Amino acid sequence: MRPRLREVVQRMVDEGTISSDDAASLRRSLEKAAAHDQSAPWYVRLLAASGAWISALLLTLFLFAVDLFKSGGVAVAVGVAMVAAACVARAKVRNDFAVQASLAVAVAGEAAALIGMDDAWHLKDTQMALAALVLNAVVVVAMADPVGRFLAAAFSIACAIFISYDSQVLGVAVGFILLLAAGAAAVWLSPPSWGGARWRAIRPSLGVALVAGFLGSLALNLAERSWWDRSAADVITTAGVTALAAFLVAWILREHRIPLRSEPGAVAIAGTLLLGAVAWRTPGILGAASMLALGYHRREVVLLGLAVASFLGFAGWYYYSLELTLLEKSGVLILSGAIALGAREYLRRRRPASSPPPAQGAAT
Amino acid sequence: MAADPLDRAATAERLTAIAAAGGLSDRALARALDLASESPRSAEWRAFLSRSLLFLGSALMLAGVIFFFAYNWSELGRFAKFALLELAIAGAAAGAWQFGRTAAGEASLAAAAVLVGPLLAVYGQTYQTGADAWELFAFWAVLILPWVALARMPTLWLLEIALWNVALPLFSQQRLEYHFEEERDPIWVTMAGLDGAAWFLAERLQRSTLSWPKPRWPIRVLAVAAFALASPGAIILVLGHSSDAAPWLGAALMAGLAAAAYLLSKRPERRDLFILATAGTAVLTVLGCAVGRVVFSVTNDFGGVLLMALVVLGEVGALVTWLRKMGSAEVDEA
Numbered sequence: 164m165r166p167r168l169r170e171v172v173q174r175m176v177d178e179g180t181i182s183s184d185d186a187a188s189l190r191r192s193l194e195k196a197a198a199h200d201q202s203a204p205w206y207v208r209l210l211a212a213s214g215a216w217i218s219a220l221l222l223t224l225f226l227f228a229v230d231l232f233k234s235g236g237v238a239v240a241v242g243v244a245m246v247a248a249a250c251v252a253r254a255k256v257r258n259d260f261a262v263q264a265s266l267a268v269a270v271a272g273e274a275a276a277l278i279g280m281d282d283a284w285h286l287k288d289t290q291m292a293l294a295a296l297v298l299n300a301v302v303v304v305a306m307a308d309p310v311g312r313f314l315a316a317a318f319s320i321a322c323a324i325f326i327s328y329d330s331q332v333l334g335v336a337v338g339f340i341l342l343l344a345a346g347a348a349a350v351w352l353s354p355p356s357w358g359g360a361r362w363r364a365i366r367p368s369l370g371v372a373l374v375a376g377f378l379g380s381l382a383l384n385l386a387e388r389s390w391w392d393r394s395a396a397d398v399i400t401t402a403g404v405t406a407l408a409a410f411l412v413a414w415i416l417r418e419h420r421i422p423l424r425s426e427p428g429a430v431a432i433a434g435t436l437l438l439g440a441v442a443w444r445t446p447g448i449l450g451a452a453s454m455l456a457l458g459y460h461r462r463e464v465v466l467l468g469l470a471v472a473s474f475l476g477f478a479g480w481y482y483y484s485l486e487l488t489l490l491e492k493s494g495v496l497i498l499s500g501a502i503a504l505g506a507r508e509y510l511r512r513r514r515p516a517s518s519p520p521p522a523q524g525a526a527t
Numbered sequence: 528m529a530a531d532p533l534d535r536a537a538t539a540e541r542l543t544a545i546a547a548a549g550g551l552s553d554r555a556l557a558r559a560l561d562l563a564s565e566s567p568r569s570a571e572w573r574a575f576l577s578r579s580l581l582f583l584g585s586a587l588m589l590a591g592v593i594f595f596f597a598y599n600w601s602e603l604g605r606f607a608k609f610a611l612l613e614l615a616i617a618g619a620a621a622g623a624w625q626f627g628r629t630a631a632g633e634a635s636l637a638a639a640a641v642l643v644g645p646l647l648a649v650y651g652q653t654y655q656t657g658a659d660a661w662e663l664f665a666f667w668a669v670l671i672l673p674w675v676a677l678a679r680m681p682t683l684w685l686l687e688i689a690l691w692n693v694a695l696p697l698f699s700q701q702r703l704e705y706h707f708e709e710e711r712d713p714i715w716v717t718m719a720g721l722d723g724a725a726w727f728l729a730e731r732l733q734r735s736t737l738s739w740p741k742p743r744w745p746i747r748v749l750a751v752a753a754f755a756l757a758s759p760g761a762i763i764l765v766l767g768h769s770s771d772a773a774p775w776l777g778a779a780l781m782a783g784l785a786a787a788a789y790l791l792s793k794r795p796e797r798r799d800l801f802i803l804a805t806a807g808t809a810v811l812t813v814l815g816c817a818v819g820r821v822v823f824s825v826t827n828d829f830g831g832v833l834l835m836a837l838v839v840l841g842e843v844g845a846l847v848t849w850l851r852k853m854g855s856a857e858v859d860e861a
Contacts, residue, residue: 168541169533171562180558181551192550193532200544202536206804207850214843221836228829259851260844267840309540355539355564356557363560367539418566459575460566482590489598496591503584510577 164462199257201309205465212310214263219270226275238279245272246298250305266311273298273318289329296322304361309368316372324380337396340380341403344450347373348411351461371465374454378473381447385480401446405439408453415460427513434506444484447477537563578630585634589641596645605653612646633680640671640683661697664690679737681729681745688725688749692718716776719756723784726750730791743799750788750802754809757781765817778813785810792853800854807846815842 172189175181181189203211232238249269256262273295280286280294299319303312320343327339350370355363384400412431413423421428435449442448451474458466485492535541539560546556567575592615596608603611619639626632644667651658668690675683696714699705705712726749732739733746760777763769788806792798818838823831 165536167534168537171537171559174562175558181555189550192545192548196544196548199547200541202538202540206801211847214839218836218839221832225833259848263840263844355560419569461564489594493591493594496587500584500587503580507577507580
């Protein structure tokens with residue numbers, strides 16, 4: 164998915180951003196850079212996150228089992244101090260054991276602080292969620308670790324989804340789903356070079372958490388919604404997701420210098436609108452397809468994985484929930500398959516256009 | 528694969544680290560970050576969309592055919608049902624012949640192999656053969672074997688192995704009258720052995736001079752399945768809940784699989800970090816259970832909980848450190 168360092172360096176030399184001497188100097192710096200390189204494949208990060216969570220769970224269990232906190236206030240103070248200490252420590256350490264420990268202490272500290280708040284002030288569910296949201300939002304900024312930032316961002320977004328649902332106001336709940344989609348698109352479409360070093364470090368973790376939150380809230384949308392009008396929610400959500408998907412397609416076309424009024428541009432937009440109209444009862448289908456396009460556009464393998472898994476789940480739900488007999492469903496499935504294969508044939512028959520590199524800075 | 532650092536993926540973290548080490552100016556870093564996340568070229572987009580639509584279209588069509596026959600439409604005579612299915616299989620096989628070794632050809636052959644299952648199901652439904660479910664899957668696997676053997680398609684081999692992974696537990700339940708949750712049931716370890724052997728064979732084939740396709744994902748699926756199926760036996764053994772042979776076999780198999788994962792990854796250019804991470808996770812899960820058993824047998828619950836928190840930290844920290852070290856020579860896929 165991602166280009167190799169060699170390709171990036173060659174492109175920069177070719178376009179004159181760096182000289183051949185600079186490229187040689189870059190090569191010499193690679194060994195030194197390796198010591199500070201935090202890159203890791205997604206499964207190593209998943210492993211680190213799981214380890215931190217399990218350790219934090221055990222640590223929290225221990226703290227409360229030994230009755231260390233005599234009152235909720237003490238738990239809040241100690242919890243916040245643990246989070247702060249973990250953030251400071253993480254910024255200083257490189258060793259993987261210390262990194263794991265700082266992540267676990269941060270999560271355990273958050274748990275202690277939140278349990279303490281509930282004990283001291285008997286907060287309502289929404290207030291607890293709001294407190295957790297704020298605490299985690301601070302961690303997203305303060306914790307200099309991609310795994311820690313993702314965990315905090317994901318938890319923060321989950322709390323916000325809970326608050327929006329708990330409001331039992333259709334506009335708020337659906338509006339928040341669309342806000343997550345817009346946020347995910349804004350983060351991933353913004354140029355990676357944009358902003359300061361801190362934003363650049365936050366961007367990938369926040370972006371993945373926003374996409375996960377968006378797809379998760381669309382899945383939640385399919386579950387029990389006794390307090391709202393299902394059809395109205397579906398129509399509003401689908402309309403919003405369709406508008407966003409069309410915007411995303413238009414953006415990608417613009418980066419590839421393909422006019423909207425050209426045949427490929429018109430077909431891409433029409434296909435997006437058609438998918439939104441056909442699957443209006445399951446907005447997750449178009450939502451996942453949009454995130455798939457976004458992930459491929461930005462060469463993010465984690466986004467692609469999330470989108471593919473969600474797409475399969477939403478598509479399965481769509482066909483399962485059709486109020487039709489098996490025979491009728493088989494007809495719908497075969498027709499859908501034929502349309503997909505027809506679209507592929509259309510793509511194949513089109514004369515391959517020359518493929519200039521995407522417009523530089525088109526996103527800016 | 529090669530160990531040249533320039534062949535590593537241009538991740539944002541890596542580029543930032545290079546800039547911090549003085550290898551890139553601020554301006555060059557900004558440009559490098561944009562280039563590393565640049566949208567793929569139009570031709571790549573076309574190929575991506577083409578493959579996605581082919582997969583989606585084929586999957587929907589196959590699901591439609593399966594739904595059609597699952598409906599058991601009474602107005603359609605038995606010969607018409609057989610004719611429809613056989614025509615579909617013949618059509619798919621002809622498509623595979625026509626398209627050859629292209630994505631469309633491979634999808635056609637996979638469709639033909641999948642449709643053999645519904646054909647057997649309709650046969651059983653029509654003639655009430657009284658066959659057990661395991662027989663359907665086993666016959667399905669046997670009947671498509673010539674195609675699988677000739678096609679040299681990893682996806683078809685995966686289908687073949689998946690069918691045996693369904694047929695074997697059904698056989699164990701329906702013929703040997705084991706229950707899947709029973710510790711003495713050797714089916715877990717049998718399936719782990721099957722998937723492990725398939726994984727090992729696939730690795731050997733991929734490293735041979737045969738012109739096999741080189742995707743890693745089917746091999747990774749096999750490795751994950753092997754470790755996932757061998758682990759329960761090893762965990763039961765270390766927790767001391769069973770004196771049956773199956774858990775011992777599971778533990779021995781897991782040790783063998785872990786050793787194989789390590790030995791297969793000794794040469795950096797052939798290293799698969801994903802499989803090493805899978806093996807490491809499986810081994811540490813079993814080790815964690817063993818340590819937990821010892822800890823909670825000698826200490827009170829609270830101290831044990833704290834100790835286990837530290838053990839998990841240590842285990843995962845060690846594994847991540849080791850994976851980083853092993854991965855430093857690998858071309859990662861970030």
